[in-house]
Amino acid sequence: MLQESFDNVSTQLLSLYALHKYLSGNPQLTWVLEKNLGASLLLAGMHQENTVGYSSQLYGNTLLGVVELSRGLRAVYTQMPLIWKPGYFHRALNVMEKVSQMPGEIKITKDVIELLKSALESAILSEKEKVPSENDEVSEDTSMCPEDLEKTEAEMLPEYLTRFQELHEKLESLGKIETTDLLNLTTHLVLEKLPECEKPDIEKYEAQLKEWQSDEAGLIAREKEIREKLKIEYEAREAAKSSAQ
Structure with a gap:
């Protein structure tokens, strides 16, 4: 799936089925697998305008958010056709918000919503358990750019969880949880x-x-013609050399 363009509907459907069938077995995932599966779910899901498509996007962004937080943004987008900007948990929440604003029967599945909730809560707990080191002290350098002063993904986690709870309640009230x-x-x-x-x-x-x-047949024929032409020219040069001697 790392090589798929997901242009064909059959490819999208079979890829999503294979991904969800694999993940339904609750496999032990390395961060590389989380990245690969997350990217595949996101890219394939973006082509499907239905509950499966949007739920897959949410699932993919959640897995990528976990990798982004634990391994850094570079680990997410390296060798992947993904956006280089931080905020995959933020994008997961955007999927929930988009579905809440959409008319029609498109929903988000309950199991994927629970997955995002668990990922956010686990990430917050993990951050709280970290022991600050001397290198974590806030710099007093007043020459820092405004971009350097923006909140990191770890610092945004409580806000993400609050927004998640609000969106969860909104989806529930609209009957948009499958x-x-x-x-x-x-x-x-x-x-x-x-x-x-x-x-x-x-x-x-x-x-x-x-x-x-x-x-391929045309290229092979063209290569044969060029070889024959070069052979004739070579033989002509060799004959000319022999005549000159």
């Missing part, structure tokens, strides 16, 4: 949508494959 778990919703979506999109996607791929094969 109680069916995300894997079951994704499975249903795949069974419903895959048959209608799989055939055109396969036909599109086969057309691309024929085009690639035609290009």
Whole structure:
């Protein structure tokens, strides 16, 4: 999935199903896996305008927020087509807010909301348990840029949790929290949508494959022509040298 462009609907659906099926087993995740899974969920989910898509975006941003907080922003975007600006927990909350403002039946699944809540609470607890070192002292340097004085992600966590609670209550009051778990919703979506999109996607791929094969055949023929031409020119030069001697 690290190489997928997610242009085809069938790819989006199958990728989301594979991701949620894997995560439903509660695997032990390294931070690298959290980053890879988070990015895949986010990028695939952004193509689906439905409950599965927005819940996947929330899930992806949550995993990336955990990595950002524990490993730093560079660890998140290195070798990833992701935004370089901090604030993946903030983006997760933005997904909740966007869904709360949307008309229609799009919701956020309860299990993913609980995941974000747990991630925020665990992060706050972890920050409280950290023992300050001498290197953590606030600098008295008055020449610091305004950007340097902005709150870090760790310092924003209490505000994030407060905003989460407000958005949770808003979604609940609007009936926009889906109680069916995300894997079951994704499975249903795949069974419903895959048959209608799989055939055109396969036909599109086969057309691309024929085009690639035609290009490859043309390149091979062109290479053969150039080799033959160079061979003739070489033989002509060698003959000219022999005649001169």
